[in-house]
Amino acid sequence: MKRYVEVYKQCMYSAVQTASAYRMNFIVSSLITLIGNILFPLVTLLIYRAGTSFPGWSLYEVLLIQSVFTMSSGLSSLVFGGVMWTTMSHVREGSFEVVLLKPLNPLFYLVATTFSTESAGLFLGGAALFVFSAWHVGAIPALAWLQFAGMFIAGTAVLAGLSLMMAAMSFKWVGNSRISELADSVLSVGKYPLPIFPKAVQAAATMIIPVGMVGFLPASALLGRVQAGDFIAILPCFIFLWAGMWVYRHMIRLYEGVGG
């Protein structure tokens, strides 16, 4: 375990060093990500500016959902964001053997070596929006913060599971650079208040692919809108992460490269 922590620390250090070697690229990429985040809730702002709303949700409450979603995406992208593209590239080029030859768990090796410093902009953009919207929704009790923390971690686990499933898919769907769009489209459900969707979609978004936990449920916890039953949805999140890891490991066994 200690060795894995050391390796991960070393990989993080390398990623930061690489980013500082190409400072301008890092700054520009982070800035664009940051601006992208500022513009992401634009649709919501324009809807509310037009004098209408998501029924039962104020502007700042919706912004809170979207900021939690962005923070969770940033955190997941920081840690798991590069796994899919690196796996895809190795499988396409037939060089995945290089990963398999390392004296480490291949999944851990890929996660550690693809630490994505550029996603810091995504997380910081989300955090800024989070502070802004949380400031406007009124006082939040300590218990709500605790519930939020648990649900936020569960939501990040969902994103990690999705990343791993998409990465696993690239073992069979070789070289398809659009695989990530599949995850993005499903995730778009989690950016808005779940009650606007039909019951079937709500159920799927909490129990099957729990994208509701990425933005909606943690934000609802802060707003004191969660029911006791909502906490059950934490379980499928971690099952989802476990499933992502299992599928990825299973797909590694099906890899048929002939030498890198």
Added chain:
Amino acid sequence: MNRLKHNWRICRSVAAVTYKEWSAYRTHSLVSVIVGPVYFMVQYFIWTAVYGGQATLGGLDLQQMIRYFGATALIGYLIMDFADWNLSMLVRTGKFLTFHLRPVDHRSFALFQKLGHRFLGFVFEFLPCLLIFIFIFGIDMRPASLPWTIVSVLLAFLMNFYVNYTIGLTSFWLVQSGGIRSAFMLVSGIFSGALIPLDFFPHWLQVTQLFLPFQYIAYMPAMVFTGHYSLGGLELSIPEAVGMQGAAVLVMFGCNELVRRRAMKQFTAVGA
């Protein structure tokens, strides 16, 4: 006449080869059959909730809004383009040099490639999604005027290509134009009207859009499809709107030609 025939043969050949080349990766296109309807479903429920009891928003009723998003999704499949990425890659790797040896200039070649690529998109993305929208979501996807919609989509196709190609041309100065590409995609995604109809923007921003290329790529063809165009207080009939779009495409072509001529003087590759 012979020249025209010759050009037509080149266009047909490049488009056909691109179609065949990308047919090998047709499952890439089939991702749209899942992604497009999921995004559309999300938009459908968002706007159904937002309208609530309101009859109109931004000058559109709920049915028009749903049709608008259906149209933008489908038009997106017909005009999708990555000429900027492709050109940037050719310049960075020096492979652009080989295009100087070919009997067709690279811009025309890239345009013909796009034709072939999008024909594939028509078969594997547009048609399946159109059928899903009509038969699963029950959306009326009949355009207000089919001929004007076709003309408008063709103009949007050209506009998107010339804008992207101009972005790609910046690689002759910057070598790596990834930053500009990302920034442009971000701005274009918002101001083309693909996320939300431009009627929702503040008035001054709507007026600004009349002078920028973005609205001619998604908003205008989608509005021509719905049969009603207005922006920044300017209300136009469909033929007038398409005429304005045609003029905008000509202006963009002029800008592109200007940048292209200057870019060619910048190219310094010595081998590929």
